[in-house]
Amino acid sequence: MSTNGKASMVTINLDGNEVEVPAGINLVEAAGIHGTEVPHYCYHPKLSVAGNCRMCLVEMGTPMRDRATGEAVLDENGVQKIGWVPKPVIGCGTNVSPGMHVKTKSSMVTDSREGIMEFLLVNHPLDCPICDQAGECRLQEFATDYGRGYSRYVERKNVKPKRTKLGPRVTLDDERCILCSRCIRFCQEVVDDDVLGFVDRGSFSTLTCFPGKELSNNYSLNTVDLCPVGALTSTDFRFKMRVWFLKESPSICAESSAGSNILVSSREGVIHRITPRRNDNVNDSWMTDSGRELYKQVNSKNRLLGASVSGESVHLAEAISAATDLLQGKNVGIVGSCRSSVEEQYLLNKLAKNIKAKKFLRGHFGDDDGILLSADRTPNLRGNLVTGFSSKYPSDQLTQLSQALGKKQIEALIVMGEDLSDSDINLDELKVPVVFLGTQQNATSEFSQVVIPMLTSFEKSGSFINRNFRLQSFKQAIPGPAGLLPDLHVLASLINGLCDDAEQSSDLATIWKQMSKSPTNPLNGIVYSHIPDDGIQLNGAKWDSLSFVEKNALHFSPVKQTLKA
């Protein structure tokens, strides 16, 4: 590898134009860099090359050399001749080499694409009007772009199973399957759960699970995203919504510290599905099935929808002032959260500093699956470190809080969503008033004197810092429940209410200006609106000595935390 990156580039001739592309990439990628689409079905940038759909056929030639002498063969003008391969070659399986000539628009290529499109459609059912894939179907798109537009097929189409349940979350329509094998390769190569395969042969080949197996791994729904047609469908999403009605908002999965990049698809304020968004530094093109279920919290039964004081429903503003009254002049303890956004943690820390409150934090841990479900089951533990809310690595219990309560050092508590009852604290013996801020009901919210409902990450904007110390922003996808105000507004109000001369703004941009001021902070110099779609790598070297629980996983190894920004 060269230092300036130039030496790793090669020049190829793409449709008559000399272009530079990185060495070693294939023709689909190379053409893509220069805005030329080479249509493909089976090729996926994150899976091995199968070369079976034949849609990416292009014409290719290399500079001619004399076989015996190895010298360049020149034409009458002294230019090296191009030895064109007589047959079209697959773009996905052909890597660029210096001087390579590629035609993506010649009549041979056009004819190949028309032929392949025709073949793919002859046994494909005319399901489009009822097919979930309609609107985001490669078969529809490429048929329009590269097909002939008419059918010569008068025979009967093949009949295959229409609704095979491959697993708890995936339903297969075999007639629609174009046998690209993406799902099979995904299960083999990414999940290491080899359950899918083809049976029968020729045009009667049928995708199915191996006997006695089912597609039940926690990544099964990625096969639905991968499927270029409507064969693999999400049982949850099937027949529910037309995709062209959906608004897609970029967001971050809050399931664990992996911080998968996601797209939240909603219509008129209701989320219908969550799909992964490609980030080659974090989650490639994948996410967990369990992460896709998180949107169900939004309208779950135990969602907190209204503020209350001593069990009585009140207006949010009243609840905030009740909280201020309750906390005023007391020795306050604040139980922070690894699920809050960086901005909320910053404000909470600021509040703690101003009212000299004691800070407590707990983590939530589980098994690491080595891919995208990390042992730290919160999205933003590292935000607490970066914002200064905590300097220690949290345990899964609030032992210190329990001790402080025992010593009567705490007179009132602010709890950010955590349930104290499952972390070393007996609520029956808890004698101090509690202000609870959270999205879901739990034993602690039931107990609390003041309950202030908060928003889920789908209903607000903010940022999380993932296991790699990568700062990633998420944008509001849907409006929050009626009558609620943004979480930052609630926290700013508490600061302003409890501290005499405070004028804390609840504006995201302003908070970021404050947060990024300190030159020693990893966030220094970052402007919220400038955080790129794929995030910013922060320098986490400062916390190298902490014993993080995450194990080796996709794009993550424990030693990588010292990566420079």
Next chain:
Amino acid sequence: MIKKKTPQERRIILKNADKPAYSNKLACYLKNDGYSMLKKAFKMKPEEIGEEVLKSGVRGRGGAGFPAGMKWKFLDRKSGKPIYLICNADESEPGTFKDRQIMHKDPHQLIEGMMIAAYAIQAKQAFIYIRAEFFEGARILEEAIAEAKSKKFCGDKILGSSYSCDLVVHRGAGAYICGEETGLIESLEGKRPNPRIKPPYFPAVLGLYQCPTIVNNVETLCNVKHILEMGGEEFSKIGKPNNTGTRIWCVSGQVQKPGYYEFECGALTMGEMIYDVCGGLLPGRTLKAIIPGGSSSKILRADERFTGKLKDGTEFDWGIDDIPLDFDGPASVGSMSGSGGIIVMDDTVDMVEAMANINAFYAHESCGQCTPCREGSLWMKKITTRMCDGEARKEDADLLLSVANQIEGRTICAFGEAASWPTQSFIAKFRDEFEEKALNGNTKPPLQLI
């Protein structure tokens, strides 16, 4: 008129096979000087054997006719990975039945050839991949290998040397595509026989278990023994330049004496084969067409004139009877000698029905991995079946040709060509019959009222 001499067979591979009292037992093989070439080989350096095979010019007998010595040269010996030898005994090209004769009647010849080849390429392990339908052949081979092992002709420390190479018979599960070498390798690895993409998966570099692998046909490997016996130089004098050695031709179809016949390459013409060797057509019939090298080779019409230039520059003007039977003869008239399966069709054959038969085979045998072959082969079958069922259309000939053209050259393996060449050539040469079907052949049977 001088009566032409009937061409005489020259049996090298099948020298002993059909002799009375010759059996497939080791004792019989040894009595006939068996395994003496293996002994000779072990006195040579492995690369010397490779040189002899290269000098002999022997071309692969499986269908593609690629020089075997060259194939061995491509072997990646530097990788440090184990090298494998595979005998392709998946003889499944319709019209071909030569390898089964060898395996049934003279299995030790194959084992000897294989062990010489294994030693020459320094294979760690050798396999015979035999098609599922050859259960008798597999049984015979198993027995023969056990015999050979007991006498140290294969297996551990062959002939007391330090070289060991186990030989295993692996039975297929009944798929034509396993004759394709990368499909065969996948199958041998225990997977679906989906052929691999080349590049990068050339067997000589990334073959069985991603190790360098040589895959040779049964007849080719038997030839290795004879090359060693005669010396490469001498072997190359049999037949014609670039068409060395003998070939076993399998003649089927409407001739008086169908069967397998071993001749020197180029020793006789198609006409001599049909009329002199096979006793001519059935009484009162006339020749209509010949498929010269297994069902995937292009069909030749009986009344065609073939003109052109041979590789050495000599011009030719042949009728179908004049085509020399070697590798280059059928190739120079636009077809190929393939696996040596000559299928003769007389005037009673309905070409559309013959086409439907061939298309049914390829639709059934397409592995289904890549789009053109998977969908195209079944589509062609559906068209020709419909045509035979009394629903032919005027445009079907053009449609068939177009579908075949959409397959050819766009698939992962050569099955695409194998499936499209028959259709292309049938339409090119018998278009009139396909169009005739649409005009007069649509005699639908009356509806069965129940």
